[in-house]
Amino acid sequence: MTNEEMKQKIEDICEELGIQYEWITADDNCANRIQKKVNCANRLQKKVWVNKITDTGDYVVALHEIGHVECDPNEERTTYREKLDAETKAWQWALERNNGNFDAQGWKRLHESLWQYYRSVMDPSHSAHQLLMEAERQNQDIRPRVSSFGAPSSASFHRSKGSGRKR
Numbered sequence: 001m002t003n004e005e006m007k008q009k010i011e012d013i014c015e016e017l018g019i020q021y022e023w024i025t026a027d028d029n030c031a032n033r034i035q036k037k038v039n040c041a042n043r044l045q046k047k048v049w050v051n052k053i054t055d056t057g058d059y060v061v062a063l064h065e066i067g068h069v070e071c072d073p074n075e076e077r078t079t080y081r082e083k084l085d086a087e088t089k090a091w092q093w094a095l096e097r098n099n100g101n102f103d104a105q106g107w108k109r110l111h112e113s114l115w116q117y118y119r120s121v122m123d124p125s126h127s128a129h130q131l132l133m134e135a136e137r138q139n140q141d142i143r144p145r146v147s148s149f150g151a152p153s154s155a156s157f158h159r160s161k162g163s164g165r166k167r
Contacts, residue, residue, distance in 0.1 A: 003053045003054060003055070006053045007023075010053070010063070022048070025052060041065040042069070043074065056105045060105075063094035064093075066097075067090035067092070067094045068086065073086065083117050084118060084126065092131065107138040108141065111142050115146075118146070133146050
């Protein structure tokens with residue numbers, strides 16, 4: 001899809017779901033996040049603020065923000081796990097809405113975003129772990145962080161000469 005087609009698709013999804021949207025640029029402020037110029041969503045207002053689409057990464061992030069409007073809890077998220085839960089659900093929604101797949105740029109954006117929340121929890125049983133591992137499998141350019149988490153190093157299987165017990 002072209003950037004214009006992706007932009008139109010985001011607008012169509014928002015219209016379908018009754019979500020207001022605002023395209024932001026580096027000169028705009030997002031909601032009350034003064035000077036950050038970031039994508040964001042407000043479930044209660046049913047509104048998203050998203051960067052203008054310049055690549056597929058921007059497109060999947062816009063889907064992710066719509067996912068927040070559709071999936072976020074009504075109450076404020078206060079713990080790291082609650083924040084990770086919300087981020088994971090929004091990314092899962094975006095992935096499902098995009099027929100279960102992103103291109104390499106989309107997987108990279110998912111990984112960069114979700115990793116920021118996952119690293120505070122580091123729970124391999126959390127669904128974010130599987131999502132991050134899938135991103136690492138889908139895009140070989142992503143620096144593996146999750147797929148190696150908890151795995152023993154290859155050095156732990158080999159003993160150097162002279163390190164064994166004397167018999």
